Amino acid sequence: MGNMRWGDVDCAACGxxxxxxxxxxxxxxxxxDPSAVLKLGYSSDPARRLxxxxxxxxxxxxxxLRTVSVPTGHEAVIREKAAHAYMRRHHPEMILPKSVYGDAINTRTEIYRLAAEPILRRLLDCIAADLPLSSP
Structure with a gap:
């Protein structure tokens, strides 16, 4: 609804x-406190998003920790959703529930245990090389 109100919905090719x-x-x-977490996502301005x-x-x-450039926001959404789906399928134990980080981060999903860093970095490597996401 917010995207519609602000005019943030248009064609990925010509908008x-x-x-x-x-x-x-x-x-x-x-x-x-008491431990670190990881957040995987997308933004045109990651520092502002953070x-x-x-x-x-x-x-x-x-x-x-890492950024990977993609040509459009539309492509970023597709790649991000694929990475999260991969994590849900292959590494659900790495996904942290909202109850762990509470209101410290304004999101309900996409937060991972610190131990997931090598897996998430590998997924970003695959995305950067335009390769399918694969298991270790």
Missing amino acids: ESWTSKPSQLYLFRVDL RQQLGIARDTPSRI
């Missing part, structure tokens, strides 16, 4: 909104 703009998949590390849109407190240590 001028997020769907057609260049985007990036990102991997964030957020050092919550601080403003995810609602992470300014005093919470966090950093961008």
